[in-house]
Structures are given as structure tokens and as C-alpha cells.
Amino acid sequence: MKQTVLNALHKVATGLAPAVLTVAWAAPALSQPQETATTDTEIPFTQADRMMIAAQINHVVKRYFAHWEGLPPDYDWDARFADYLKEALAAPDRRSFSIATMKLIASLENGHSSFSDELLDDEPTLPFHARPIEGKWMVTSSFIAEVSPGDVITTVDGVPIDRWLEPSRAIVAQSDARAKNRLLLLQGRALWPQTFTLGLASGKTLTIDRAAPRGERRPARKPFEVxxxxxxxxxxxxxxxxxxxxxxxxxxxxxxxxxxxxxxxxxxxxxxxxxxxxxxxxxxxxxxxxxxxxxNTPMTIAEQDAHASFSSAAPIWQMIRYGxxxxxxxxxxxxxxxxxxxxxxxxxxxxxxxxxxxxxxxxxxxxxxxxxxxGQPYFVQWPQWKMSFRISTKREFLPxxxxxxxxxxxxxxxxxxxxxxxxxxxxxxxxxxxxxxxxxxx
Incomplete structure (x- = not known):
């Protein structure tokens, strides 16, 4: 996308943000599962609820997201949203719905835009953390004796770790690969199994159970004070x-x-x-x-959007630039x-x-x-299910x-x-x- 700045107001030519919100889907068949209350929530989570959440996400992203120019020129939100809608409505349960939604928001490749579901957040974290250092996946902290800071992870369930982590990249919302790698094991844990086998560069192989008891963190966390x-x-x-x-x-x-x-x-x-x-x-x-x-932050003028809705040309998205x-x-x-x-x-x-x-x-x-x-996120919350998502409303540049x-x-x-x-x-x-x-x- 190419941006033209004129004084305080500039326009971004894109086909991503139509002037009129349109959410279309086929009505779900009556045989679609209507989810009932579980131990995770006392509020049922139905197909209608999925549609409502999807519609709100579509509206907020198109209205407030500030980072279209940071995406590849061929990025097509409408096409991705249409694919997401099919997946989200066909998802067998709430967990699968939330993973599909995380993947949609992660496609925006922005560190201040994400979807959260406490159902997933309450699942056990991995009992260690690791990130690439000098080209190796190094353990930086651990809660179990079997894995220590400084260990190099080479495989997970016999698969090279970079290949194993590839699906997780699709659900972790960050702006670049370096930032994504830093949080990949934490935010992408929803795709990890309960039990898995870890292979270390030392030749050691061990089985990790995410639900097993844990010890003290090594190294000890510094006090969260100045x-x-x-x-x-x-x-x-x-x-x-x-x-x-x-x-x-x-x-x-x-x-x-x-x-x-x-x-x-x-x-x-x-x-x-x-x-x-x-x-x-x-x-x-x-x-x-x-x-x-x-x-840069988006600005919506209803009358201008109304005029644009009668045109077959790519919509014009207005941005305010200050500073x-x-x-x-x-x-x-x-x-x-x-x-x-x-x-x-x-x-x-x-x-x-x-x-x-x-x-x-x-x-x-x-x-x-x-x-x-x-990015000063715009927050949307659904407290009845303890779900939320945020969309970055400003894109910043160095002075x-x-x-x-x-x-x-x-x-x-x-x-x-x-x-x-x-x-x-x-x-x-x-x-x-x-x-x-x-x-x-x-």
C-alpha cells in the first residue's frame, strides 16, 4: 500500500476497508451443535454468539485498525474473514472457535492486536521458557529439574523444533519474527499437547507433562519493583x-x-x-x-464513506497524521x-x-x-465468556x-x-x- 500525506490529513489507497460494514453468511443448519454450559462458563456459547463476536471483530478491525500499510500489498482482510467465518462456525467447540479467532487476528501481524479467551489462558503453561539466542532455541527459565536454563532444545516429539513451532506462529500476533519468537512458547501454547517429548542438544530425551507439579523458577524471578x-x-x-x-x-x-x-x-x-x-x-x-x-490513526467520515459505497473503485481510507x-x-x-x-x-x-x-x-x-x-489498543470485551480482543488504533514512526x-x-x-x-x-x-x-x- 502507498500512503500520500497532505498536511495533517492523508489517504491510504486500499481495498481492505469498505465504507459500509457487510457481514454475510449462510444460516447455520439446525443440526449445527448448540453448545451448552460447561465447567468453563455458566453461559451457553451458541452459534448466534459466534456470529455476534465475528461481526463485532469485522466491524472494529475495519473501522479502527491503523496498520494496513505494514501488511503485504496483496493482503485481503475480506477474503481472510470469509475463510475464518466458515472455520469459526464449523468449529466443534469453543476452544476451536477461539483458536480460529486468534489465527484471524494474528494475520494482521501486529503486536498490539490480539484475541484472548480465558478458557485457553487457564490451561497449564509450559514448565519452561525458551527463545532463540545465537541461532539456538535456548531455555531461559524453568520450573522443573529435568530442564535447566542454558539447555538447547532441538526436537519436540521427534520433530525439529522450528518445524514443530510453525503452526503456533499462525496464532501468535506480533509485528515481526523476532518479536514472535520471543513470545512463541507462551502465546502459542494452545497448540501444544498435554504431554510431549523434548529432545535436547546434549542428547537427553525427556517426557514433559504440562500438568505435573512444578518447583521454583530458575533463575529466580527478580522482584517486580524498581x-x-x-x-x-x-x-x-x-x-x-x-x-x-x-x-x-x-x-x-x-x-x-x-x-x-x-x-x-x-x-x-x-x-x-x-x-x-x-x-x-x-x-x-x-x-x-x-x-x-x-x-497515524484512522479517521472515519460517514458522508464520505457513504459516497464511496456507490463506487466500484477501491475505497479510500483516511488517516490523520500528527507529531x-x-x-x-x-x-x-x-x-x-x-x-x-x-x-x-x-x-x-x-x-x-x-x-x-x-x-x-x-x-x-x-x-x-x-x-x-x-498502538493504543481499542478493546472489546465479552465478560460473560471471559473473552476479549484488542485492535491497535495508531501506527507510530520515529521522529x-x-x-x-x-x-x-x-x-x-x-x-x-x-x-x-x-x-x-x-x-x-x-x-x-x-x-x-x-x-x-x-
Missing amino acids: ETTVRPDGVVVIRIPSFDDMKFEAAAIAAVKTYAGAPLILFDVRGNGGGTTPETLLRVIMDRPYAGTIV PDRTQPAADAIKGPMAVLMDGGCGSACEDFVIRFQSGKRGPLIGEPTFGST DGRPFEGVGVAPDIAVPQRVADLTASGDPQLDRAIAAWRAAKP
């Missing part, structure tokens, strides 16, 4: 695990003020999944003007060297933070590219217009995690980051 560490060399590391509660931002601000004047304040935002952009923290630390993102906003530094902003350590787990509001930190030249971004997704969704924010100094880090004591990646900062100092 942690401030003063290293022997005076470097202050402020680990911020999230921005989804104001307390995290407040604690980080307090730490910055306490240790103003340190030889380096390093913000560790590895694994910070976002929340709300930490504007107050930015005002405290930014010592020169900084820019935010450029934002980047520019913020002046506060007179009392804290001075001194600062840097950020980030990874692929830094997403959404965390990316808002690092983008502004970088645009204001406050210090280097160190580590790995970020997650590459933001200079370059994309970061599906790409991530690139570090100024690359310091990737290594396989050996998983079994080493301490935090080798953090040590390398500080050493790299010193080496890069003018």
Missing part, C-alpha cells in the same frame, strides 16, 4: 521492570534524584513491556529538547552521564521512553533492538519518519545477550554494556 544498585565503580543501575503503574516511574525519579552526580546512571529496561509513557521521568532527566513519535511533538527541557533537569540498557522485551511505552531518550541525545542506547510494537514497528528501536551500541550468559553468575550482559559505554566515551 531496583537501584550502586556498583563498586560508582555506576548506578536503576532497573525499571514496567511502566504500567505510576509507582515505577515515581521510584525511578526518586532514585535519579538520590544519585545525581554519579559517574553514570544506567536505566535497565530489559523486559519492560510498557504501560504509560513516563513523561514525568523524561522531564526530570532530559537536558535538551527531545521529540516524540509521528502517529512529532517536541518538548523543551526543564530548567532543573538533572545533569550528568546517562545511558539505557534495553532488549527485545522493551515494548510499547518502554519504546516511547527510549525513543525520546535517543532523540534528545541524552546518552547511548545499549543492548539489543526493542520489541517493535505500540525522522523511519519505521520502528515491526523493526524495533536499534541500539547505539550493540551488546546482545549470549548463550553463556544464561549459566554465568552475575549479569554478564550488564557488565559488557558498562564496559562498552566506557569504551565509547569521547
Whole structure:
């Protein structure tokens, strides 16, 4: 798709978003199963309920989804929705319906658009987590003694792991393969069997039962609080695990003020999944003007859509474009060297933070590219079944217009995690980051 911008308003030429919502299907035969209440819910889930959910999804996606230009030029939502509708109405049970719906939303390839059903969320997770590191599927944490951090997974039920995971990719909604790999075992677990055989690079083969008792997590999870560490060399590391509660931002601000004047304040935002952009923290630390993102968001004008509905030409979809906003530094902003350590787990509001930190030249971004997704989702909930879905309503760009969704924010100094880090004591990646900062100092 090609986008033309004219002042604050620009149009996206696409055949994806018709002006008039039309949902058509054949009436289900009377012999179609009418699902009754189960232990999962006291509310029956019928064919009519499936149709209602499908219709709402179709309407909301066409009205609010902001990322059509990020999809392949031949992507056809209407065709995919028609195929989905056949599958969803013929699904033998609610679980199969939800998996089909996850697959539909995942086809939008957006990390802030997804479908959730607590029926699936309540199923046992895998007793370990793994993601690709240096080209290998490395176990990064484990709740069972049979599998340890640092183990390399080669096969599942005798199938090479990459081939085994391929069906799961179809139901995991993320913007690029790197982000998808990071969450593939967590979000794609609905397609894993209850019991399976795991093959490790060591030659070890073991049977995993997802329902079996579990021990303590290894390595132990860090407290979900802001942690401030003063290293022997005076470097202050402020680990911020999230921005989804104001307390995290407040604690980080307090730490910055306490240790103003340190030889380096390093913000560790590895694994910070976002929340709300930490504007107050930015005002405290930014010592020169900084820019935010450029934002595209859909705009619907009913009369224009009505005119378009009489035309056989491809519909015109209007988008509002605004930004980047520019913020002046506060007179009392804290001075001194600062840097950020980030990874692929830094997403959404965390990316808002690092983008502004970088645009204001406050210090280097160190580590790995970020997650590459933001979007202020529009939520739809069906509380009677504990289902929900969300659709991203804005597509953001770096201040200079370059994309970061599906790409991530690139570090100024690359310091990737290594396989050996998983079994080493301490935090080798953090040590390398500080050493790299010193080496890069003018």
C-alpha cells in the first residue's frame, strides 16, 4: 500500500476497508451443535454468539485498525474473514472457535492486536521458557529439574523444533519474527499437547507433562519493583521492570534524584513491556529538547464513506497524521552521564521512553533492538465468556519518519545477550554494556 500525506490529513489507497460494514453468511443448519454450559462458563456459547463476536471483530478491525500499510500489498482482510467465518462456525467447540479467532487476528501481524479467551489462558503453561539466542532455541527459565536454563532444545516429539513451532506462529500476533519468537512458547501454547517429548542438544530425551507439579523458577524471578544498585565503580543501575503503574516511574525519579552526580546512571529496561509513557521521568532527566513519535490513526467520515459505497473503485481510507511533538527541557533537569540498557522485551511505552531518550541525545542506547510494537489498543470485551480482543488504533514512526514497528528501536551500541550468559553468575550482559559505554566515551 502507498500512503500520500497532505498536511495533517492523508489517504491510504486500499481495498481492505469498505465504507459500509457487510457481514454475510449462510444460516447455520439446525443440526449445527448448540453448545451448552460447561465447567468453563455458566453461559451457553451458541452459534448466534459466534456470529455476534465475528461481526463485532469485522466491524472494529475495519473501522479502527491503523496498520494496513505494514501488511503485504496483496493482503485481503475480506477474503481472510470469509475463510475464518466458515472455520469459526464449523468449529466443534469453543476452544476451536477461539483458536480460529486468534489465527484471524494474528494475520494482521501486529503486536498490539490480539484475541484472548480465558478458557485457553487457564490451561497449564509450559514448565519452561525458551527463545532463540545465537541461532539456538535456548531455555531461559524453568520450573522443573529435568530442564535447566542454558539447555538447547532441538526436537519436540521427534520433530525439529522450528518445524514443530510453525503452526503456533499462525496464532501468535506480533509485528515481526523476532518479536514472535520471543513470545512463541507462551502465546502459542494452545497448540501444544498435554504431554510431549523434548529432545535436547546434549542428547537427553525427556517426557514433559504440562500438568505435573512444578518447583521454583530458575533463575529466580527478580522482584517486580524498581531496583537501584550502586556498583563498586560508582555506576548506578536503576532497573525499571514496567511502566504500567505510576509507582515505577515515581521510584525511578526518586532514585535519579538520590544519585545525581554519579559517574553514570544506567536505566535497565530489559523486559519492560510498557504501560504509560513516563513523561514525568523524561522531564526530570532530559537536558535538551527531545521529540516524540509521528502517529497515524484512522479517521472515519460517514458522508464520505457513504459516497464511496456507490463506487466500484477501491475505497479510500483516511488517516490523520500528527507529531512529532517536541518538548523543551526543564530548567532543573538533572545533569550528568546517562545511558539505557534495553532488549527485545522493551515494548510499547518502554519504546516511547527510549525513543525520546535517543532523540534528545541524552546518552547511548545499549543492548539489543526493542520489541517493535505500540498502538493504543481499542478493546472489546465479552465478560460473560471471559473473552476479549484488542485492535491497535495508531501506527507510530520515529521522529525522522523511519519505521520502528515491526523493526524495533536499534541500539547505539550493540551488546546482545549470549548463550553463556544464561549459566554465568552475575549479569554478564550488564557488565559488557558498562564496559562498552566506557569504551565509547569521547
